[in-house]
Amino acid sequence: MSATIIDGKALADQLSMALKKEVAALKEKGTTPGLVVLLVGDNQASQVYVRNKEKRAQELGIHSIVERLPADISETELLERVAFYNQHQEYHGILVQLPLPKHINEEKIILAIDPKKDVDGFHPINMGKLLIGKPDALPCTPYGIMKMLEAYDVEIAGKQAVVIGRSNIVGKPMAQLLLMKDATVTITHSKTQNLAELAKTADILVAAIGQGHFVTKDFVKPGAVVIDVGMNHDENGKLIGDVKFDEVKEIASMITPVPRGVGPMTITMLMAQTVDHAKRTLNP
Numbered sequence: 296m297s298a299t300i301i302d303g304k305a306l307a308d309q310l311s312m313a314l315k316k317e318v319a320a321l322k323e324k325g326t327t328p329g330l331v332v333l334l335v336g337d338n339q340a341s342q343v344y345v346r347n348k349e350k351r352a353q354e355l356g357i358h359s360i361v362e363r364l365p366a367d368i369s370e371t372e373l374l375e376r377v378a379f380y381n382q383h384q385e386y387h388g389i390l391v392q393l394p395l396p397k398h399i400n401e402e403k404i405i406l407a408i409d410p411k412k413d414v415d416g417f418h419p420i421n422m423g424k425l426l427i428g429k430p431d432a433l434p435c436t437p438y439g440i441m442k443m444l445e446a447y448d449v450e451i452a453g454k455q456a457v458v459i460g461r462s463n464i465v466g467k468p469m470a471q472l473l474l475m476k477d478a479t480v481t482i483t484h485s486k487t488q489n490l491a492e493l494a495k496t497a498d499i500l501v502a503a504i505g506q507g508h509f510v511t512k513d514f515v516k517p518g519a520v521v522i523d524v525g526m527n528h529d530e531n532g533k534l535i536g537d538v539k540f541d542e543v544k545e546i547a548s549m550i551t552p553v554p555r556g557v558g559p560m561t562i563t564m565l566m567a568q569t570v571d572h573a574k575r576t577l578n579p
């Protein structure tokens with residue numbers, strides 16, 4: 296039997312309709328949610344994400360701008376741009392698109408963002424709040440995944456969850472959010488021994504490795520829910536996930552596709568957090 300396809304795009308569209316109403320209500324009260332994206336350099340992949348973000352913001356009535364900065368901008372100059380937007384009343388959210396060029400210290404830039412304007416949930420204050428179980432702004436990808444699991448009534452409490460990948464952006468916060476819903480969570484990574492065997496214990500398997508088609512059917516327990524965070528390009532330039540979708544969908548109970556899975560949810564959670572931050576300026 297073939298798995299239910301978790302339609303991230305449809306869910307993102309559905310959540311966006313509700314957000315659009317919230318934005319309209321805020322505008323009535325004189326506040327237009329504002330988001331600024333700082334894009335350093337001309338990374339091709341980044342351009343696609345930025346374009347999708349712009350489209351979604353426009354659809355929702357969120358005021359969104361992209362400030363494009365040269366790849367050779369100094370760290371000091373970038374810190375100055377962040378400081379400028381920290382002070383700017385019109386922008387409730389600041390997103391510095393990652394990765395940054397090598398000569399810029401990413402941690403330093405993230406630390407400079409006002410935690411109240413951190414729509415990525417990457418600031419150490421927000422990461423810390425998440426870790427103690429009192430979350431504020433959340434990393435958008437894991438947040439979007441939790442919304443998908445909820446929308447598809449996936450039981451989490453008491454279940455085995457395996458997260459492949461331990462990045463600050465996806466793996467670690469993903470594990471913490473699943474833990475907060477009482478899953479038994481295992482984080483695996485490049486040094487993990489018997490990875491396939493461990494993955495096969497999962498009721499919920501999250502693949503965030505960054506390697507195309509890494510997760511084959513040998514990693515998946517029949518009936519598992521499989522979430523694919525991967526955004527890789529194959530030899531023909533086609534967008535593919537970390538999961539070998541065609542074979543895994545034959546044994547999983549649910550699976551997210553790439554594209555139209557996790558990606559659109561990430562963007563929608565970014566919009567949701569921009570709206571939340573704008574609301575908070577009205578009711579601090």
Ligand SMILES: Nc1nc(=O)c2c([nH]1)NC[C@@H]1CN(c3ccc(C(=O)N[C@@H](CCC(=O)O)C(=O)O)cc3)C=[N+]21
Binds near residue numbers: 343
């Ligand atoms: N500070 C920061 N925050 C981020 O959230 C962030 C980042 N930096 N750097 C890059 C990654 C990647 N990311 C994506 C978001 C949406 C899609 C997306 O919408 N994907 C669509 C279509 C992709 C396509 O058409 O190529 C889909 O999966 O259906 C993809 C990738 C956010 N990121």
Ligand SMILES: [Mg+2]
Binds near residue numbers: 398400401
């Ligand atoms: Mg760097």
